[in-house]
Every structure is written in structure tokens, then in C-alpha cells.
Amino acid sequence: MSGHVAVLGAGSWGTAFAKVLADAGNEVTIWSRREQVAATIRSTGTNPDYLPGLRLPANVTATADAGKAVSGAWLVVLAVPSQTLRGNLAEWTGFLAPDATLVSLMKGIELGTTKRMSQVIVETAGVAADRVVVVSGPNLAPEIAAGQPAATVVACTDTDRATLVQNAVTTSYFRPYTNGDVIGTELGGAVKNVIALAYGIATAMRLGDNTKATLITRGLAETARLGVALGADPLTFAGLAGLGDLVATCTSPLSRNRTFGEHLGRGETLEQAQVATRQTAEGSRAAWPSVTWPGPTGWRCRSPSRSSGSATRASTPGWR
Numbered sequence: 001m002s003g004h005v006a007v008l009g010a011g012s013w014g015t016a017f018a019k020v021l022a023d024a025g026n027e028v029t030i031w032s033r034r035e036q037v038a039a040t041i042r043s044t045g046t047n048p049d050y051l052p053g054l055r056l057p058a059n060v061t062a063t064a065d066a067g068k069a070v071s072g073a074w075l076v077v078l079a080v081p082s083q084t085l086r087g088n089l090a091e092w093t094g095f096l097a098p099d100a101t102l103v104s105l106m107k108g109i110e111l112g113t114t115k116r117m118s119q120v121i122v123e124t125a126g127v128a129a130d131r132v133v134v135v136s137g138p139n140l141a142p143e144i145a146a147g148q149p150a151a152t153v154v155a156c157t158d159t160d161r162a163t164l165v166q167n168a169v170t171t172s173y174f175r176p177y178t179n180g181d182v183i184g185t186e187l188g189g190a191v192k193n194v195i196a197l198a199y200g201i202a203t204a205m206r207l208g209d210n211t212k213a214t215l216i217t218r219g220l221a222e223t224a225r226l227g228v229a230l231g232a233d234p235l236t237f238a239g240l241a242g243l244g245d246l247v248a249t250c251t252s253p254l255s256r257n258r259t260f261g262e263h264l265g266r267g268e269t270l271e272q273a274q275v276a277t278r279q280t281a282e283g284s285r286a287a288w289p290s291v292t293w294p295g296p297t298g299w300r301c302r303s304p305s306r307s308s309g310s311a312t313r314a315s316t317p318g319w320r
């Protein structure tokens, strides 16, 4: 495919993914919410707030003008926090080329609707589901920015479109595998964030490896059961978008979700953990949906919601 590609979101994953796209031979324009970040990327080829040490290739530029970034792009990559996607995309939809492929990098579920990101994209942009591609796997942005070997899953209900995106993001250090299971690929990425919070809490509490192995194993079993109930292929959870991402996120000190959990495990409040983690920890929004996260009104709780479900029983059928 020729023409330029757009990455909307200049955080750590948007920026690292822009490097992957550029290394794969694409002309890339990053959209940043803040003009100052865009100007720094343009003038220095760096994004020090998110990925200090990364030098972006020359075929990456940046703008704070979404229309300019998206106009004429055949591939539009969405890399904003999950809870802001609907609002952001509503503003960008008018700029999208009629046949553009939309790629979701986000690993979250929309609060209030419990929709996956690809569903939010279909609804908000008014595009067919087969124009939306999900990229998810064990992809810690700083490692990929450093060119360390990694693999990912490129999921789409349209096999040809998945292959197109696979080709557009293949580099010597980044190996994408296609999959038709969009539901499982997205759920694996979203649910592992919550399990990584628990893993971080356990780590800070100095709990042992038996505990942590149990969290990963039972967490995966629960994710797979949820996924199957929602229409996913259980095998997806045994792959990169399931087990792979769960292991990377739980065990890496680079993970914001695990780090957030570690702060809580040391006895800090949600606010302290948020301030210390700085970047997007999607699992925190999912695990505490009743909390209103910082905004103009500061911190407060909506009516507390308590789960009425019983604890998972050892007799539950399925993976043990």
C-alpha cells in the first residue's frame, strides 16, 4: 500500500508503534494532543516525556492537527486511553478516508457500556466491523522502542485486511501473526491489566512464586471462560494475545498496571498510585469503575458498587 499512515496518540505505545511503522517503510504522522509534544517530535525526533532515549526515524513527523494527520491516510492507528476513545473518535471521523483501515492498539473496555474498543470504533466511526483491526500481544512499548524482538497478534474478521496490516508492521524485530478472533484478542489485552494489578499487589506484599503463578494460571482460566461466554475462541488465550501478554505484563517492572498494583501493595491510596504511575494504567479504571478519576473536580467515588458474585469455586469446569 502507498500513502501515509496516521497514529493518533503520542503516548508510549503510539510513539513506539510509529517507529515500527516507519521501520517497516511507511510515512508516518503522529497526532499529539499537545502541540509542544508534536513540535518536539518534529524538531528532535524524540518524545522524551514517554520514551526517553528513543530516536524516531526520519519518516516520522507529528502534528497537533488531527485533520492534517488523518487526511489521506490509508491506515489510521488509534492509541489513546480507552475511556477517551469515543470522544476523540467522534471529532476525527469526518477526516477519515472512506476506505481507511482503522487499527486499535488499546487494551481496555469502555466503562458504562462494557464495549470492546473495536465495537466503540464501529459505532462511533460508523464503519463496518471488517475495517477494524486489533493489534495486541506482549508489547511493552519501551522494549519495542529499543528494537528488542517481539511478536504480536493482528486480528480482523477480514483475513485480507489482517494480512495487509501484518505486512505494514513487519520489521526485523516485530513479528505480527494474524488471527480472525477479534473478541478474544481484545479481551486478552484488556483483562490481563486487572490481573497484573493483583500481581503487582502480591509482589509488593512479598508473596511467593506459588501465589504469583496461581494468579497467572487462574487469571488466564477466568479470562478464557469470560472470553468463551462472549464468543471468543479459547485457543486465542493460549497464544500471544492471552498468555503471552499476561506473562509480560505481570512479570515486567515496565508494566504500568503491575507498577500501579505495587504501589497499592505498599499501602498507598489509588490517588498516590495514579500519581506515581503517571501513564495510562487501563486496569485501574476497570477494577475501580465507581471511582471518578482525577479531573477538574478532583477525586471522589460514585455510589460504591459491590460485586454480588460468589468467589470462583474450585469445582468450576474448564482449565484448572
Ligand SMILES: NC(=O)C1=CN([C@@H]2O[C@H](COP(=O)(O)OP(=O)(O)OC[C@H]3O[C@@H](n4cnc5c(N)ncnc54)[C@H](O)[C@@H]3O)[C@@H](O)[C@H]2O)C=CC1
Residues within 6 Å of the ligand: 009, 010, 011, 012, 013, 014, 015, 033, 050, 079, 080, 081, 082, 084, 088, 105, 106, 107, 108, 139, 140, 141, 142, 278, 279, 280, 282
Ligand atoms: N505502553 C504500552 O506498553 C502499551 C500500551 N497499550 C495500550 O495502548 C493504549 C494507549 O496507551 P499508552 O500509549 O501506553 O498510554 P500513555 O499514557 O503512554 O499515553 C496516552 C496518550 O494519550 C493522550 N491522552 C490522554 N488523555 C487524552 C484525551 N482525553 N484525549 C486524547 N488523548 C489523550 C496522552 O496525552 C498520551 O499522549 C492503552 O489502551 C494501553 O493499554 C498496548 C500495548 C502496549
Ligand SMILES: O=C(CO)COP(=O)(O)O
Residues within 6 Å of the ligand: 107, 137, 138, 139, 140, 141, 193, 196, 245, 248, 249, 254, 255, 256, 257, 258, 280, 281, 282
Ligand atoms: O500491554 C502492555 C504490554 O503488552 C503494556 O502494559 P502496561 O499498560 O501495564 O504497561
